[in-house]
Amino acid sequence: DGGITQSPKYLFRKEGQNVTLSCEQNLNHDAMYWYRQDPGQGLRLIYYSQIVNDFQKGDIAEGYSVSREKKESFPLTVTSAQKNPTAFYLCASSRVGRAGELFFGEGSRLTVL
Amino acid sequence: QQQVKQSPQSLIVQKGGISIINCAYENTAFDYFPWYQQFPGKGPALLIAIRPDVSEKKEGRFTISFNKSAKQFSLHIMDSQPGDSATYFCAASRDSGGGADGLTFGKGTHLIIQP
Numbered sequence: 001d002g003g004i005t006q007s008p009k010y011l012f013r014k015e016g017q018n019v020t021l022s023c024e025q026n027l028n029h030d031a032m033y034w035y036r037q038d039p040g041q042g043l044r045l046i047y048y049s050q051i052v053n054d055f056q057k058g059d060i061a062e063g064y065s066v067s068r069e070k071k072e073s074f075p076l077t078v079t080s081a082q083k084n085p086t087a088f089y090l091c092a093s094s095r096v097g098r099a100g101e102l103f104f105g106e107g108s109r110l111t112v113l
Numbered sequence: 114q115q116q117v118k119q120s121p122q123s124l125i126v127q128k129g130g131i132s133i134i135n136c137a138y139e140n141t142a143f144d145y146f147p148w149y150q151q152f153p154g155k156g157p158a159l160l161i162a163i164r165p166d167v168s169e170k171k172e173g174r175f176t177i178s179f180n181k182s183a184k185q186f187s188l189h190i191m192d193s194q195p196g197d198s199a200t201y202f203c204a205a206s207r208d209s210g211g212g213a214d215g216l217t218f219g220k221g222t223h224l225i226i227q228p
Contacts, residue, residue, distance in 0.1 A: 004156075033215050040122070042202060042220040043157070058215065090156050092215075099215050100145035100206040104156030 002027045006091050006105035013078075013085070013112050021076045021108045023091035029103070030096045032074035036060060037088040037107075046089075049074055050096055078110060086112045116140050119203050119219025127227050132190040134222045136203035139184065143205035147216070148177065148188050151200045160201070161188070193226045200224070 004025045013019045025032065031050050035043040045058030049068040063082025068074055074093075078085045088109050092102040118137045126132045138146075147162035163170045163177040163186065170177045176189040190197055200223050204216040 035218075040220060042119075042218040043216075044218075045215050048215050092156075100147050100162060100204070101159055102149075102157075102216060104158065106156050107154070 004091055004093055004103055004105035006089075006108050008108060009106065011108060011110045013110065015112055016080045018077055018079050019110065021078070021089055021091075021110070023074045023076065023105060024072055025074075025091075025093045025103075025105075026072065027093055027103060028071075029093035030071065031094045031099065032068070033092045033094075033102065034058075034064070034066065034074070034076045035090040035092065037090055043090065046076065085110055116217045117203060117205050117219045119222060121222060122220070123223040123225075125225045125227060126193045128193065128195060130193050130226075132193045132197065132224055132226070133187060134201055134203070134224070135185065135187045136219050137183075137185045138205050138217075140205070140207075140217075141184070142207050143217075145206045146177070146179065146186050147204050147206075148175075149202045149204060149218075151202065151221075157202060190224075193224075195226045195228050198224060198226045 007022045033048045034046040037043050044060050047066045049055035065077045090107045091105045094102050116139050148160045149157035150160045151157040161172050161175045163179050165181050174191045179186045200221045202221045203219040206216045
């Protein structure tokens with residue numbers, strides 16, 4: 001079945017450590033996105049990519065980095081520069097020009113100890 | 114600046130009743146308005162969507178009403194069922210411009226349907 005796979009589902013990290021969240025899709029979508037979800041805050045865009053080897057900052061990119069070396073993969077690194085990294089992270093994909101029709105993964109919950 | 118405002122934050126409806134969630138937007142360049150449904154511990158899933166050239170769209174028990182002049186749209190869930198208990202997000206995007214910057218989401222409504 002086509003879909004988006006995020007891993008790990010749960011992740012704990014100590015302050016000062018970088019962590020990388022994996023996102024893989026087999027929907028053949030060109031566009032991929034990372035959102036952060038906090039209680040009562042909705043979903044906020046971190047980074048997005050419309051094509052391999054190109055990506056753009058979203059509304060809350062500070063403290064995060066991404067890469068897009070393959071069409072299927074869009075990993076997110078939460079760096080030690082992110083002041084409040086504890087959150088639920090969602091990866092999504094869409095066809096180019098159909099950004100309103102997002103397909104989401106099941107999310108990764110990051111907790112900083 | 115919050116471009117999509119959603120209300121209420123939480124809602125309790127009796128089984129069989131009508132659930133109504135409202136959203137207002139500011140950016141007139143938005144041309145696609147979807148609603149997403151999210152169950153606990155899962156990613157959101159597209160539920161229903163509308164474009165501004167129509168005032169209403171119905172899919173089963175779910176209806177979107179759209180008021181372009183007021184820049185408002187709402188989700189109505191008829192005959193609400195306990196299985197509809199979830200968090201609902203309204204959103205907006207500029208699909209005609211390629212939608213490169215993704216969706217702008219409201220803050221969500223936690224809906225509980227009481228049996």
